[in-house]
């Protein structure tokens with residue numbers, strides 16, 4: 001993967017390639033417990049970095065603690081150019097449930113858990129994961145939570161702050177408290193609720209990092225995507241990623257996979273050019289029966 005083929009975008013002070021890696025799929029089933037195969041989880045992380053990935057997304061609530069410890073075991077001491085973005089705002093129940101943990105004390109504990117499990121003195125970037133609704137933003141002030149993280153940033157524990165699962169109004173509110181370098185929301189070629197927010201963040205120079213870029217736990221299935229992929233002699237998932245790269249220059253990708261073959265396919269999407277008329281064909285994929 002070369003910078004020429006993927007382009008780069010700045011996450012705060014750090015340039016990253018536009019295709020990174022999302023580590024969530026490395027934990028056990030339901031993002032709970034250890035991976036199926038510890039050795040192959042380490043191998044995927046090492047191969048990602050060897051192939052040029054310099055942006056990894058994680059959280060201490062994946063596992064919990066599992067993906068951060070795998071990243072530490074596979075990659076520490078970290079290459080200078082690697083940016084690890086984590087998120088706080090939830091804890092896991094013993095039954096694998098995802099529970100909000102948004103008080104200042106819980107956020108502080110989560111930051112310290114991430115520091116310890118990743119083995120760093122400062123976290124490159126921390127997203128406040130808002131938990132109102134599990135996969136879609138809901139309105140309401142996030143000032144108390146974001147102020148708590150801004151305080152940890154002032155203490156030198158966090159380099160950059162971001163947000164996840166938020167509305168445009170919440171982004172604006174957070175920016176009155178501290179700079180926001182990235183926003184991570186649910187978005188892909190089929191799921192386009194955030195179109196207006198993507199455009200707003202492009203104008204503001206803030207990275208938009210879609211979660212579920214390939215559809216998440218139920219990967220995208222679309223006849224139209226399959227047809228386009230066949231025409232371009234590519235895989236449907238590569239078309240879905242290339243569409244996101246073409247959508248806006250501030251979109252950074254963190255596709256998740258537990259498969260080295262899929263990792264290579266996903267990184268190769270950087271060099272898949274989609275002609276304009278094909279982009280137009282994909283444009284309305286969310287509005288019509290696929």
Ligand SMILES: NC(=O)c1ccc[n+]([C@@H]2O[C@H](COP(=O)([O-])OP(=O)(O)OC[C@H]3O[C@@H](n4cnc5c(N)ncnc54)[C@H](OP(=O)(O)O)[C@@H]3O)[C@@H](O)[C@H]2O)c1
Pocket residue numbers: 021022023024025057058087129164165184185210211212213214215216217219237238254255256257258259261262263265266
């Ligand atoms: N902020 C948030 O609230 C939030 C929420 C969810 C996720 N995230 C982050 O976003 C990252 C991406 O999301 P995600 O992993 O949930 O979903 P995703 O990237 O949309 O899709 C992952 C799924 O697609 C499959 N897949 C990946 N590459 C493929 C390929 N080339 N061909 C066919 N199938 C492929 C994976 O299975 P295989 O393992 O078999 O490849 C997995 O089932 C996560 O890893 C995590 O870091 C953030």
